[in-house]
Structure formats: structure tokens, C-alpha cells
Amino acid sequence: MEVVIVEDAAAGGEVVAQSIAALLRAAPSALLGVATGSTPGPVYRALTAKVEAGEVDVSSARIAQLDEYVGLPTGHPESYRSVVLREVVEPLGLGRDSFMGPDGSAADVRAACLAYDRALAAAGGVDLQLLGIGTDGHIGFNEPCSSLASRTRIKTLTEQTRVDNARFFGGDIEQVPRHVITQGIGTILEARHLVLLATGENKADAVALAVEGPVASVVPASALQLHPHATVVVDEAAASKLKLADYFRATYAAKPDWQGL
Numbered sequence: 438m439e440v441v442i443v444e445d446a447a448a449g450g451e452v453v454a455q456s457i458a459a460l461l462r463a464a465p466s467a468l469l470g471v472a473t474g475s476t477p478g479p480v481y482r483a484l485t486a487k488v489e490a491g492e493v494d495v496s497s498a499r500i501a502q503l504d505e506y507v508g509l510p511t512g513h514p515e516s517y518r519s520v521v522l523r524e525v526v527e528p529l530g531l532g533r534d535s536f537m538g539p540d541g542s543a544a545d546v547r548a549a550c551l552a553y554d555r556a557l558a559a560a561g562g563v564d565l566q567l568l569g570i571g572t573d574g575h576i577g578f579n580e581p582c583s584s585l586a587s588r589t590r591i592k593t594l595t596e597q598t599r600v601d602n603a604r605f606f607g608g609d610i611e612q613v614p615r616h617v618i619t620q621g622i623g624t625i626l627e628a629r630h631l632v633l634l635a636t637g638e639n640k641a642d643a644v645a646l647a648v649e650g651p652v653a654s655v656v657p658a659s660a661l662q663l664h665p666h667a668t669v670v671v672d673e674a675a676a677s678k679l680k681l682a683d684y685f686r687a688t689y690a691a692k693p694d695w696q697g698l
């Protein structure tokens with residue numbers, strides 16, 4: 438696992454966008470797994486700026502969703518499908534046919550989960566999966582004690598996650614769905630490159646446990662330690678509880694230019 442410590446969220450967005458741009462120059466039809474929440478916004482804005490500046494052509498890129506609320510009406514502005522279309526697909530100038538995601542309004546949710554895992558495999562698998570981290574250490578919506586081998590499935594949110602996400606629902610926790618579909622941890626680990634971005638002091642404990650704690654399902658993000666190509670990009674605030682922060686800084690400073698993330 439490589440840990441990259443940057444000054445702030447904007448710098449984190451730039452580092453990750455550079456990595457995505459490099460991937461798309463080498464593999465124009467790469468499948469990008471995207472995350473929602475506040476954290477990845479700087480990545481999408483930095484990537485969009487690169488597209489507008491003519492630095493990278495993303496027109497053949499494909500986008501895959503990580504997770505979804507269950508039961509929101511189709512087209513609800515806070516469904517993750519709506520968020521990904523609004524924050525990623527449209528700004529990058531991609532068509533909806535470039536996008537795939539689980540159907541959170543399906544009558545048969547279990548079938549929708551199986552169908553999504555199959556669709557990801559049929560698409561050749563995710564090339565780069567961008568992840569955020571919950572304050573409880575979740576990735577996607579894999580809450581604590583999710584099986585490290587889990588596949589895309591329905592999960593029940595913790596109270597903490599519903600409180601954290603209430604800001605997207607007018608501050609009303611009752612509006613936050615209790616159930617979600619998420620790529621499983623086993624599914625996520627099949628992506629060829631995992632990039633977890635975390636910013637802000639409220640993520641410092643979760644980051645420290647995920648990076649320097651034992652691999653344990655109680656901290657789902659610690660599963661990144663099992664992946665052969667995992668990158669954790671953190672700003673100074675989110676890195677503030679890492680014991681090995683100086684080592685991570687020195688390693689990144691000495692990184693050969695050609696290597697990329």
C-alpha cells in the first residue's frame with residue numbers, strides 16, 4: 438500500500454486526477470469506478486479541467502458506480518445514480534451509455550445485486566476504483582463487520598452513517614434510506630487499482646486504523662492492505678494520526694517520476 442500525504446483536498450484531487458488521466462491516455466476505454474460523497478468532488482473537478490484544457494481525451498471512458506441507496510424513487514436527486522450522472526458523467530461530456538450502476542429501485546434487489554456483479558465482470562472489471570472512507574471505516578457502503586469476501590449485496594446502514602449522510606437530505610435522518618446496495622469488499626478488491634481518498638480531521642481515526650491497524654472486517658477499509666495495488670491519498674488533517682507519516686512523506690518524495698501512483 439502506498440500512502441500519499443498532500444497538503445489539502447484540492448491537492449489530493451489533482452494527484453488522483455493525474456493518475457486517472459494517465460490511465461486513460463494508456464487505456465482510453467478504461468472502466469473507472471467512482472465514489473460519491475463530498476470527498477471525491479475535487480477529483481472530478483480536476484479531471485474535468487484537464488479535459489477542458491485538452492490534456493486528456495475521456496470520450497471512450499466508462500464509468501461504474503460503487504453503491505446505491507435502496508428505495509429512493511427513480512431520478513431522486515440524492516440517488517447515487519443521479520449524483521454520478523450530475524458530478525461525473527455530465528461534466529466529463531460522456532453519454533449515459535458509458536455509465537453502469539446497480540438498480541436501487543428494482544423490485545428484486547437481490548437479483549439487481551447479482552446482475553451488477555455480473556455486469557462488472559462482463560465489462561472486463563474495474564481498472565481504477567476511487568474510494569472514500571466513512572468515519573466508521575466503511576468503503577462503499579460496506580459497514581463494519583462486512584465480510585472481506587463479500588459480493589455486491591444489500592446492506593443496512595449504521596446510525597452513524599445515516600447521521601453523516603443526513604446533510605444530503607436536508608439534515609433529516611429520517612429521509613436517509615436504511616438500506617443500500619454496495620459492491621462487496623471482495624468485488625472492490627477485484628479492481629486493478631484501488632485509490633482511497635480521505636480529507637479532513639474527521640477521517641483521521643478511520644485512516645489510521647485502515648492503514649496501520651490489523652486487517653479486520655470491523656474496519657472495512659483495512660481490506661486495502663490485501664490488494665497488490667492500493668493507494669491511499671490523504672491530506673494533512675486526515676493523515677494526522679498516522680504513526681508512519683514521515684516515512685510515507687519520504688517515500689513519496691523519493692518516488693521516480695515515471696512510476697505514477
Ligand SMILES: N[C@@H]1[C@@H](O)[C@H](O)[C@@H](COP(=O)(O)O)O[C@@H]1O
Pocket residue numbers: 472473474475476477503504568569570571572576577578598602
Ligand atoms: N457510500 C458513501 C461512501 O462511498 C463514501 O466514501 C462515504 C464518505 O463520504 P464523504 O466523502 O462525504 O465523507 O459516504 C458514503 O457513505
